[in-house]
Every structure is written in C-alpha cells, then in structure tokens.
Amino acid sequence: xxxxxxxxxxxxxxxxxxxxxxxxxxxxxxxxxxxxxxxxxxxxxxxxxxxxxxxxxxxxxxxxxxxxxxxxxxxxxxxxxxxxxxxxxxxxxxxxxxxxxxxxxxxxxxxxxxxxxxxxxxxxxxxxxxxxxxxxxxxxxxxxxxxxxxxxxxxxxxxxxxxxxxxxxxxxxxxxxxxxxxxxxxxxxxxxxxxxxxxxxxxxxxxxxxxxxxxxxxxxxxxxxxxxxxxxxxxxxxxxxxxxxxxxxxxxxxxxxxxxxxxxxxxxxxxxxxxxxxxxxxxxxxxxxxxxxxxxxxxxxxxxxxxxxxxxxxx
Numbered sequence: 001x002x003x004x005x006x007x008x009x010x011x012x013x014x015x016x017x018x019x020x021x022x023x024x025x026x027x028x029x030x031x032x033x034x035x036x037x038x039x040x041x042x043x044x045x046x047x048x049x050x051x052x053x054x055x056x057x058x059x060x061x062x063x064x065x066x067x068x069x070x071x072x073x074x075x076x077x078x079x080x081x082x083x084x085x086x087x088x089x090x091x092x093x094x095x096x097x098x099x100x101x102x103x104x105x106x107x108x109x110x111x112x113x114x115x116x117x118x119x120x121x122x123x124x125x126x127x128x129x130x131x132x133x134x135x136x137x138x139x140x141x142x143x144x145x146x147x148x149x150x151x152x153x154x155x156x157x158x159x160x161x162x163x164x165x166x167x168x169x170x171x172x173x174x175x176x177x178x179x180x181x182x183x184x185x186x187x188x189x190x191x192x193x194x195x196x197x198x199x200x201x202x203x204x205x206x207x208x209x210x211x212x213x214x215x216x217x218x219x220x221x222x223x224x225x226x227x228x229x230x231x232x233x234x235x236x237x238x239x240x241x242x243x244x245x246x247x248x249x250x251x252x253x254x255x256x257x258x259x260x261x262x263x264x265x266x267x268x269x270x271x272x273x274x275x276x277x278x279x280x281x282x283x284x285x286x287x288x289x290x291x292x293x294x295x296x297x298x299x300x301x302x303x304x305x306x307x308x309x310x311x312x313x314x315x
Contacts, residue, residue: 015056020082022049023061027079030068099294101132108135108299111142111150113161114208115238115258116282116307120160123306135295143210151287157296160303162217162280172285173300175307180218180277181259183242184251186269191251197274204232206241206250218253221277229253242266253277282307 025035026046036046054061057078062069071079112120121139128135142150147159148166165172182195184203191199207229209216214231222228232250235241238258245252246266259270284303290296 016052019049019053019056020086022046023053023075023078024083024086026050026062026069027071027075027083030062030070032069097294099298101135101295101298103134104132104295105134106136106295107138108295109155109157110137110139111147111156111159111161112139113163113282114141114210114236115255116161117141118238119257119261120303120306124302127302127306135299141210147285151285157286157290158300158303159285160307161282163283163285165285169288170285171288171291172283173304175282175284175304177281178279179256180253180273180279181256181263182251182253182271182273183245183259183263183268184271185246185249185267188247189249189251191269191271193269193271195251195271195274200251200274201227201229203230204250205229206233206235206244206248206252207231208236208238208241208252208254209234210236217279218277221279224278225275227275238262242268255279
C-alpha cells in the first residue's frame with residue numbers, strides 16, 4: 001500500500017472517521033444487527049451509518065444474499081486498506097515510548113540556581129556515568145526571570161532552584177525548604193559560636209550576588225527584618241565567596257546544605273545565624289510538554305533523589 005505524503009485535512013473533515021469503524025464491523029459480521037452489537041450501538045444507528053457510507057462512497061457496499069450481507073467489489077477493495085489504517089491508528093494510540101537509560105543517547109539541558117548546581121551536578125554526573133552513560137548534561141545558571149521563557153523555547157529541559165511554575169503550561173515539584181548558615185575562618189575572624197546578633201552585624205560580610213546589590217539574594221530577607229549587614233565583598237559564585245572567606249577576616253551567610261558540604265573543605269566554621277532570614281524554597285520546574293516524556297520523568301526522579309538525600313548524606 002502506498003503511503004500518502006500529504007493529507008487533505010479538509011477532505012477528511014467532511015468524512016466522519018467513525019464510519020470506517022462501522023464499515024469494518026459490517027465487513028466482519030456481514031449483519032447490521034451483529035455489527036451494532038459489536039460496537040455497542042443501536043441497530044438504527046448502524047443502519048444510518050451504512051446509509052451514509054453508501055451515499056459518500058457512491059456504492060451499495062453490501063447486498064443481501066439470503067441471510068447474510070455480501071460485500072460488493074468496492075467494499076472488498078476498501079476493506080484491507082481501511083483495516084490496516086484502523087490497526088495502525090489503534091497501535092499509535094496505545095503505544096508507550098520505551099525508555100532504557102542504559103542505551104539512551106541524548107543531551108539534557110538543565111538550568112540551576114548556582115548553589116543547587118554545586119549540590120547536584122557532581123552527584124548527578126556520577127549517577128549518570130553508572131546507569132546512563134549515553135546521557136549528557138548541559139548545565140547553566142538561570143535567573144528566576146528567565147527560566148519560564150527558556151523552558152518554553154526548549155533552551156532548558158528542567159530548571160532546579162528557587163523557581164516556581166508561572167503558568168499552566170509549566171509543572172513543578174517542591175523539593176525542600178531552605179535554611180541558612182553562617183560560615184567563617186575562625187583563625188582569621190575569631191567569633192564565638194553560636195554567633196551573637198551584635199557580632200554578626202558588626203562583622204564584615206562577603207555575599208553572593210548576581211545583581212548590583214551587595215546583599216544579593218539576601219537583600220529582601222534583610223529588608224524584612226530591618227537590618228543591613230556590613231558587606232565588604234560580593235561575588236557571583238559560591239566557591240569564590242567561600243575561598244574569600246577562607247583567606248579573609250569576613251563572614252558569609254549561605255544555604256545550609258552548601259555550608260555543610262563545602263565549608264569543611266575550606267577549613268571553615270559553621271554557625272546558625274542569630275536572626276531569622278527567609279529565603280525561597282528549592283523546586284523543580286519543567287514544561288508541560290515534557291511531563292510525560294520518559295527520559296524527562298526519569299531525570300526528574302534522579303534529581304529529586306539526589307537533592308533530598310543531601311539532607312542526610314552531608315556530614
């Protein structure tokens with residue numbers, strides 16, 4: 001059978017495709033009554049379908065010969081291509097894409113808040129090398145104002161960070177609420193832990209920022225409590241700020257998971273902050289277009305498992 005390279009949608013729109021189902025049932029049963037029972041419709045409805053088919057196809061289609069209805073030559077010629085088309089449609093509607101991470105070959109594009117990238121990328125890469133060696137990660141820092149557009153245009157497959165679903169075309173999952181910790185080099189900035197509010201406000205601070213604000217993402221949190229820290233240095237990356245704290249008499253305030261994972265590697269001391277600073281929770285956000293995609297669903301499970309495990313795995 002020759003496959004059509006183009007479809008005249010207007011032509012098909014004028015033809016109720018349910019009539020093809022009725023035609024197939026009639027060809028199998030050779031009886032209006034039995035065909036109606038097969039399709040669980042009334043006999044008048046099946047008779048109406050047959051009448052409509054006769055008009056549209058300009059052929060009698062079935063001729064009564066004794067107790068059965070015999071197909072005409074036109075009906076016989078139509079049946080095999082119609083049945084093949086119906087079988088193909090049924091297979092397509094019930095098909096479920098197979099996904100095997102061990103043989104999958106694709107690049108996944110992830111957007112992060114910078115601290116989440118440091119928490120996730122090392123462990124996620126290790127997990128993929130073990131169970132999905134053909135899957136590659138292309139990661140980038142994404143700002144809150146950008147991620148929904150990037151998800152819409154396919155620049156990102158998944159965003160993980162202080163994000164939320166902005167519209168019905170996006171899906172999201174809350175991963176964890178964030179807390180903050182203070183980090184400093186006790187040899188260069190001798191503070192007693194837990195740090196007092198007076199010592200905290202008096203100490204020089206280093207902050208992570210991606211804006212013109214020295215206080216960065218904590219600006220709103222400090223504004224909420226009416227306090228202003230003495231920020232003497234601000235950088236765009238968490239590791240550069242931690243390195244700054246390691247060699248300077250300054251203190252920084254960063255997400256607790258980050259502090260617990262990387263603070264000891266720089267020889268730093270951790271302390272809870274002496275005031276309540278509220279920061280957004282960490283979530284995953286993705287496009288509704290990828291909600292049922294097998295690879296996307298699998299990677300979301302890996303991401304969630306790794307990030308939720310950091311609460312107990314980090315010393």
